[in-house]
Amino acid sequence: MADVMRYDDNCLFCKIMRGEVPSDRVYEDSFCYAFRDIHPQAPTHILVVPRAHLVNVTEINRENGDLIGHVFSAISKIAYREGIAEEGFRVIANSGPHAGQTVPHLHFHVLAGTQLGEKMV
Ligand code: AMP
Ligand code: ZN
Secondary structure, three states: OOOOOOOOOOOHHHHHHOOOOOOOEEEEOOOEEEEEOOOOOOOEEEEEEEOOOOOOHHHOOOOOHHHHHHHHHHHHHHHHHHOOOOOOEEEEOOOOHHHOOOOOOOOEEEEEOOOOOOOOO
16 A cells, blocks of 8 residues: 555645544545535535545556555445435546646545536546
8 A cells, every 4th residue: 555654744634634624524544534625516525535645646656556446445435425326426636737726635526415517528
């Protein structure tokens, strides 16, 4: 598994996972942490974050692939627990400026609870 201890002192999501900034926790395990987005864009809007400080999708590689697989299995678990698995949800990972990424710690938005906006793809 990727270096779970990797963190950045100045990173908001690293601070949230260390309990230095409060969050509305939904799920956690040894490798990832999930909490409700502070500005929800849908009735259910959860951020699922690997504990390791990876900046975005550009830092995913063969070495940390197990970690990313683990994060997606957590997303599946969360979807069932939140009751959104049946009706469906969308997973988004903004990576870099053109995607509008605002927090430079890899995270997956899980959006659900209504008919979601028009699909871009
Ligand atoms: P992105 O723009 O894809 O980098 O997503 C960052 C997300 O983090 C945005 O949807 C913000 O609303 C959310 N966010 C920022 N600060 C917090 C916080 N303290 N607690 C929960 N969500 C946050
Ligand atoms: Zn971080």
